[in-house]
Amino acid sequence: MLILGFESSCDETGVALVDAGGTAPPRLLAHALHSQVQMHEAYGGVVPELASRDHVRRVLPLTRQVLTEAERTLAEVDLVAFTRGPGLAGALLVGSAAASALALALNRPVVGVHHLEGHLLSPFLSTDPPEFPFVALLVSGGHTQLMRVDGVGRYELLGETIDDAAGEAFDKSAKLLGLGYPGGPALARLAEFGDAQAFKLPRPLLHSGDLDFSFSGLKTAVRVQLGKLGSNVCEQGRADLAASTQAAIVDVLVAKSMAALKASGLRRLVVAGGVGANLRLRALLDEKCARRGVRVHYPELALCTDNGAMIALAAAMRVQAGLARPQAAGAFDVLPRWPLAELC
Ligand code: ATP
Ligand code: MG
Ligand code: FE
DSSP states (O other), X not given: OEEEEEEOSSSEEEEEEEXXXXXXXXXXXXXXXXXXXXXXXXXXXXXXXXXXXHHHHHHHHHHHHHHHHHTOOXXXXXXXXXXXXXXXXXXXXXXXXXXXXXXXXHTOOEEEEEHHHHHHHGGGGSSSOOOSSEEEEXXXXXXXXXXXXXXXXXXXXXXXXXXXXXXXXXXXXXXXXXXXXXXXXXXXXXXXXXXXXXXXXXXXXXXXXXXXXXXXXXXXXXXXXXXXXXXXXXXXXXXXXXXXXXXXXXXXXXXXXXXXXXXXXXXXEXXXXXXXXXXXXXXXXXXXXXXXXXXXXXXXGGGSSSOHHHHHHHHHHHHHTTOOOOBOTTOOOOOSSOOGGGOO
């Protein structure tokens, strides 16, 4: 089954063609992405109206690009998938309208996908796909959650952040360090040259005994340290602070993941979302999991952040599990606020 997937929940237009739903493992045939990061950079964050307009400009050229690359035609598409929520209403409507219009023109069904379910299932497109059940660490720009996953649509929330998400902690600290937006990858690059022990930063809720997270205090601690360093902070000082910040975030994520594995008795961990691209997080998880005989799975690096492939894949997996009835095109409603727990 060929699925054309559209992602437009925030500041990335993603389109992908995935072959999935049969007995063979799912296969990504082609995907294309346009990031609006440069456009929003001047404003220090995403401007919703600009985001929607840019999705309109990008969605069809990216679709053509994907079909050309995959050497397929629109007529061969069996199912059209789009991100239904959560996200920016106007941005979501672009993907939904594009998907619904194409589905209508092609006389194909359409499936609306939960963005976080897309992230969560994205490791199934990797060369080392997981098997159910597993503990999932979902670490993105807007979410930090630990879940028990027993199958498609069978998600039990074990813990989550009570304030900022891990990606937000990276981004806000990076902004304080003058690294632009979104700063996660830039902070990680700067951290390579720094000493992670140089600054003592808090590991919030590390010993709270539950599986919740809190990251808002961390950026305050970073601000305090920067204040102490003064305005003429040297390059090494910034690198040391970046390394110490990254270590604080990663330490908490790893410790809570290990606690979730222990509490659930499961021996498989799946990491998903943008922060899953962080190499220090991967290295530490690999080390701890290997020591405990736990298998750990990641999405391909390019599929950690938002993309159309995870949306196409999630649609296929839901249809295959009998959870999503592909609809006739036309009802392109979006759900800007849509907790994963409400998905069934
Ligand atoms: P959500 O999925 O919760 O709606 P989102 O779509 O904005 O949020 P993602 O696209 O999954 O989130 O991830 C983006 C986040 O990942 C940003 O906060 C970014 O800084 C962070 N990120 C990306 N790469 C890295 C990296 N190598 N190290 C740390 N953080 C990273
Ligand atoms: Mg983004
Ligand atoms: Fe996302």
